[in-house]
Amino acid sequence: MKKKIQRLKLTYCIAAFLAFLGGVTIYAFLRDINNIVFFNFFPKPSFLNTLYKPLQADSIWSNMFIYNLPDGLWLLSGLLFLRVLWYEKPKAFLIYRLCFLFIAFFFEISQMFYGIAGTFDILDLLTMGSITLLESVVHKIKFIRRQL
Secondary structure, three states, X not given: OHHHHHHHHHHHHHHHHHHHHHHHHHHHHOOOHHHOOHHHHOOOXXXXXXXXXXXXXXXXXXXXXXXXXXXXXXXXXXXXXXXXXOOOOHHHHHHHHHHHHHHHHHHHHHOOOOOOOOOOOHHHHHHHHHHHHHHHHHHHHHHHOOOO
16 A cells, blocks of 8 residues: 555656646747746846747637646646645645645736736636646546545
């Protein structure tokens, strides 16, 4: 049983890393690098100018892929990482999960009031909420029902 839990935690770690990497990749390489808020605080690496391949956001789906999916992937990464840390303590996980979600949604909503740099987008909130729900459902179906 302990071995199955260790494998599951490793799977969550790998999935968390891949989700984070996917969000960073979309954010850094497919968006207009001149409008990325991150580079207001840190210098832009020169190699990004050569790797930069902007996608045209000419449909709702490409717009969501470029602008909303990275937020959702970063949120998923955080949720999976918290699941690894608190897997054997579901009540503690719930508390940390709620705090993490509150902070993530607070940052997005505060952009509406210019409290935090960035552009408020209701689709960011919908993407983050959908990914949160999807992560919970997948965890329940794949792992809880299999009695890991």
